[in-house]
Amino acid sequence: MSDAKLQTVLSALPPVTRQLDALPSNGPAPDGNFVKLNTNENPFPLPPIIMQSAVAALKCQYLYPDDDNISLREAASSTYGVSRDQVIAGNGSSELLGLIYRAFLAPGDKVAMMSPGFSFNRKLAMIQGAEFLEIGCQAHSLPMEQLLSGPAKDAKFIMLANPNNPTGTFLPISDIERLVAQSDRLVVLDEAYVDFAPDHGLRLINRYPNVLILRSFSKSYAAAGIRVGFGFGHPEIIGRLRNIQNVFNMNVIGHAVGISVLAHRGAYAENHKHIKDERERVTVALSQLGFSVTPSRANFLLARVPAGQDGSWWQAALERQKILVAFFPDKGLEHCIRVSIGAKEQMDAFLAAAGDIAGSLTVPSSKGREASGSASSLR
Ligand SMILES: Cc1ncc(COP(=O)(O)O)c(C=O)c1O
Incomplete structure (x- = not known):
């Protein structure tokens, strides 16, 4: 394609896309x-019993994976004691982060994240044309004032990771519960690292409709290359995310490993x-x-x-x-x-x-x- 034609094609793209650099190939x-x-x-390697389920799943290579990740969602619902309508399964939790930004933000909207935080969020907000508010957070306390009455008050959702990345710090769940109870915004609680922490926030989803919890099997269950993640929340929120999810977003190995991990968490x-x-x-x-x-x-x-x-x-x-x-x-x-x-x-x-x-x-x-x-x- 000539340079002039490429410039014409690029200039016809939406402004947000034009702001993005073309990624160079990595070394x-x-x-x-x-x-x-x-x-x-x-x-570490997968525990042998989980590895066996991954290998066995290869025999299903000619089939599409379960529609809507139903068997994996059912397994998660019984392991974590929630209904299957409260669960979405993702190709890693980063897929679910992408869905949240797509579903809940329009250009010009605001989203707030505790800072420093997981920088992928900044990019997701930018792709939506949203304003990304980084709210400075002390290691051991949430800036409640700023979240409830400061600039973040109008954010469509508040994003916080617990334990946080890149600091590794952990906030008591009671502090997060106070925020969820007092805020009328969706609070997305990213628990990618929670299995290394002393507590977790899953109990909040049955108490509050405005909390959405993300989990990952990449960190604590040694499955980063297999891509398994979950979201837990109110069926009205979860159902909207499932509605815009790609068909067959996961694969048969991800399903088999996810179900097996859920059955054998003690093996870790x-x-x-x-x-x-x-x-x-x-x-x-x-x-x-x-x-x-x-x-x-x-x-x-x-x-x-x-x-x-x-x-x-x-x-x-x-x-x-x-x-x-x-x-x-x-x-x-x-x-x-x-x-x-x-x-x-x-x-x-x-x-x-x-x-x-x-x-x-x-x-x-x-x-x-x-x-x-x-x-x-x-x-
Ligand atoms: C805080 C946090 N959330 C989500 C993710 C995404 O994890 P995955 O997509 O592998 O589940 C990461 C990965 O580093 C992370 O640090």
Whole structure:
């Protein structure tokens, strides 16, 4: 297509689409030599009984999956003690986030999110042409005033993750219940990391029509590549989301694994204990290296790097040692990295690399070596 014709085609697209950049292809996928601690996956294999159900599902490869995810929704309804009309199943919870933004926001509408929060929400709001209000939230309390009578009062819905990403902090469910009770807006409570936390908010859905809870099997049930997520809420809200969902949004393996996980959640007890134990061990070890770590109730840590360099410098330095961690350029997070909690060997490799880098920054300058403080020029 000629450049002129491409420009004509692009200029005919809606303004929001024109604002989006065409994504460049990502570089080559990191090879198996990388220790991947940047997207909060759970690195362990599926328990054997769940793996068997995944393999068995391959025999149904010629069939479309269940219409409306009915068998998976029924399994979730009996496991979690809700009616099946209160459940929607998604190709990961990110599919459900996308449906919520599409269903409940028109161009010019407002949506509010606790900040810092899961940045994918910002993009979803932008695609809808909505105004995205980021409401600063202290680690241990909700800004009730701002949510109930400030600019967020007119938001179509309020989004909060508990435990929160990227901080890992956890708010008591009683605080969230106070917000849900006092607000006349929909409150979307994203519980992607809740299985690593001390409590959850599912009980709220039978008390309030204005709460919608999201769950993911990517983090606590080691199924990120299989894509299973759920939404729980009032049938009037859930039914509207199901109404705009793509047909056959999940596949037969996702259904089989989802149903099997629901039947065998106990098979993950050791997995979850490992992650919580490692979370504490790595918190202490990082603190000894000069990091300041936010106490986490999720499967990752937000760590403020030692004085001298910023988070992106550390991310790059770790990557050179084949360790991948996340960095966010957002205000307030420039001096942090986010590190997923993986297997013990992965965390040992991360701590060894972090120790190495921290050590190299404090060793006095010598021939061929940069002194502390000048290392950021390496970026
Ligand atoms: C807070 C939060 N919500 C939702 C998701 C999406 O998870 P998935 O689509 O894998 O279920 C993530 C993924 O990182 C997340 O951090």
